[in-house]
Amino acid sequence: MSAVMITRKVRKWEKLPGKNTFCCDGRVMMARQKGVFYLTMFLIIGTCSLFFAFECPYLAVHLSPAIPVFAALLFLFVMAMLLRTSFSDPGVLPRALPEEASFIEMEIEAANVNVPAGQRPPPRIRNVQINNQIVKLKYCYTCKIFRPPRASHCSICDNCVDRFDHHCPWVGNCVGKRNYRYFYLFTMSLSLLTIYIFTFDIVHVLLVCFFTLWSVVGLTGFHTYLISLNQTTNEDIKGSWSGKNRVQNPYSHKNIIKNCCEVLCGPTYPSVLDRRGLMLEDISPSVTPAAPSSSNPTPQTTKTTAPLIPNEHTPDDTHKSIAASAEESPSPREERSPVSKVPPLASPETDAETSLAKDKAH
Amino acid sequence: MNMGNALYLPTCLCDPPQFHNLQELRHSASLANKVFIQRDYSEGTTCRFQTKFPSELESRIEKTLFEDTVKTLNNYYAEAEKIGGQSYLEGCLACTTAYLIFLCMETRYEKVLKKIAKYIQEQNEKIYAPRGLLITDPIERGMRVIEISIYEDRSSSGSSSGSSSVSSSTAR
Numbered sequence: 001m002s003a004v005m006i007t008r009k010v011r012k013w014e015k016l017p018g019k020n021t022f023c024c025d026g027r028v029m030m031a032r033q034k035g036v037f038y039l040t041m042f043l044i045i046g047t048c049s050l051f052f053a054f055e056c057p058y059l060a061v062h063l064s065p066a067i068p069v070f071a072a073l074l075f076l077f078v079m080a081m082l083l084r085t086s087f088s089d090p091g092v093l094p095r096a097l098p099e100e101a102s103f104i105e106m107e108i109e110a111a112n113v114n115v116p117a118g119q120r121p122p123p124r125i126r127n128v129q130i131n132n133q134i135v136k137l138k139y140c141y142t143c144k145i146f147r148p149p150r151a152s153h154c155s156i157c158d159n160c161v162d163r164f165d166h167h168c169p170w171v172g173n174c175v176g177k178r179n180y181r182y183f184y185l186f187t188m189s190l191s192l193l194t195i196y197i198f199t200f201d202i203v204h205v206l207l208v209c210f211f212t213l214w215s216v217v218g219l220t221g222f223h224t225y226l227i228s229l230n231q232t233t234n235e236d237i238k239g240s241w242s243g244k245n246r247v248q249n250p251y252s253h254k255n256i257i258k259n260c261c262e263v264l265c266g267p268t269y270p271s272v273l274d275r276r277g278l279m280l281e282d283i284s285p286s287v288t289p290a291a292p293s294s295s296n297p298t299p300q301t302t303k304t305t306a307p308l309i310p311n312e313h314t315p316d317d318t319h320k321s322i323a324a325s326a327e328e329s330p331s332p333r334e335e336r337s338p339v340s341k342v343p344p345l346a347s348p349e350t351d352a353e354t355s356l357a358k359d360k361a362h
Numbered sequence: 363m364n365m366g367n368a369l370y371l372p373t374c375l376c377d378p379p380q381f382h383n384l385q386e387l388r389h390s391a392s393l394a395n396k397v398f399i400q401r402d403y404s405e406g407t408t409c410r411f412q413t414k415f416p417s418e419l420e421s422r423i424e425k426t427l428f429e430d431t432v433k434t435l436n437n438y439y440a441e442a443e444k445i446g447g448q449s450y451l452e453g454c455l456a457c458t459t460a461y462l463i464f465l466c467m468e469t470r471y472e473k474v475l476k477k478i479a480k481y482i483q484e485q486n487e488k489i490y491a492p493r494g495l496l497i498t499d500p501i502e503r504g505m506r507v508i509e510i511s512i513y514e515d516r517s518s519s520g521s522s523s524g525s526s527s528v529s530s531s532t533a534r
Binding site (some may be wrong): 077080081094103135145182269272 | 444445456507
């Protein structure tokens with residue numbers, strides 16, 4: 001091995017795989033394409049500015065000054081919810097480190113040992129029982145993990161997201177476990193704001209309000225329905241719990257109030273990414289620079305501009321065989337493991353050091 | 363059913379290394395193997411880990427100690443994710459302030475995570491490090507697994523492997 005190891009301290013977000021962009025030194029996390037998000041900001045700020053500039057003086061004088069004040073508060077709430085949805089970590093599941101990935105591979109190979117030679121091994125699926133219902137956990141070839149229930153891989157952001165709802169280009173981010181309630185409050189408060197402006201402003205920005213009103217109100221209604229049943233958009237589109245074959249949603253409490261309370265007032269989940277944590281990066285020239293994250297030839301679906309983008313169909317839907325050429329074969333990974341590129345993350349002693357450094361940095 | 367494969371290198375069976383504290387573990391031991399305790403989804407998506415005792419740890423630690431650790435961790439996570447009066451209050455209060463209150467206040471989950479980190483540190487110092495094991499906090503692995511690293515005494519590692527590539531006997 002090389003004699004000299006030069007390392008430098010970097011924030012963990014700089015080394016995260018996936019296609020997110022980060023701002024403010026890791027405090028902000030968004031998808032790569034932000035054009036539609038800027039359009040959303042422009043539409044909301046533009047419409048509200050017109051309202052405040054042209055209507056509010058009249059309303060304040062002739063009706064009540066409380067009207068523009070309430071509109072301003074509502075507008076600030078809408079912006080706060082939009083920014084929270086767009087800038088926060090949706091619940092990204094970090095990829096498995098090499099040791100964990102090979103541990104899982106060994107378990108899969110052991111489970112497949114009974115397949116006679118020449119036959120295709122079965123797809124990588126684990127069955128778990130949740131509330132008397134069998135749920136299949138799929139293996140993610142990109143992240144090298146068995147996805148937890150309700151998680152899904154977003155092809156646009158190239159991450160597995162927990163309780164994946166959908167990727168929303170309007171907010172420029174995925175909607176998942178950690179930011180679903182902000183997304184819902186954003187659509188609901190935007191509906192209220194649009195109705196409010198529409199009520200007081202029939203003549204001026206009629207056209208813009210009318211279409212926005214119905215699409216945003218419709219979206220709020222749809223998500224209210226989903227929340228009352230504790231379902232995600234993804235599950236609704238795929239018809240996971242549609243009721244045929246007596247398949248029922250095991251996550252629903254069978255009570256609308258309980259479902260709403262869980263989704264909207266449940267515990268606030270922390271981010272597991274530790275984006276601003278410090279880590280040591282090996283920049284010594286003699287060590288091969290291949291990082292496990294940078295050589296994933298995962299097939300990418302083309303970007304669409306549809307407002308709702310369901311999760312990608314993972315490679316294991318279309319390629320049953322492990323030896324399919326589209327996925328990475330296990331051999332590059334085995335060649336990489338002796339080099340052991342990621343020891344700073346893997347070894348507990350460095351984790352203790354980075355957590356100490358993180359405590360100091362915060 | 364124990365199915366050894368070509369890569370399996372036996373750990374020192376007769377005499378497990380004695381480490382007196384974490385420092386000694388770091389300086390005089392080399393990493394031999396890692397075990398990953400998976401999530402238990404039988405009760406839904408709440409955070410819970412399986413209490414099944416892995417075969418790799420059989421020679422290193424008593425089953426009851428291991429199970430106690432995992433059960434206590436499960437209780438901590440259940441406390442953090444409990445949906446009840448306190449979580450509703452926190453949620454509603456935060457909503458009325460447009461969630462700006464989280465800029466200055468710590469959420470209940472974060473408070474429990476700190477308790478968990480302290481508990482794991484304590485367990486490592488008192489129970490696991492003296493037996494040549496080390497638990498990694500699940501939050502560092504995305505709350506997917508509890509990673510337990512198995513260490514070998516460097517001085518006795520001449521006969522067993524010095525390579526850090528993962529090898530494990532498959533589970534029964």
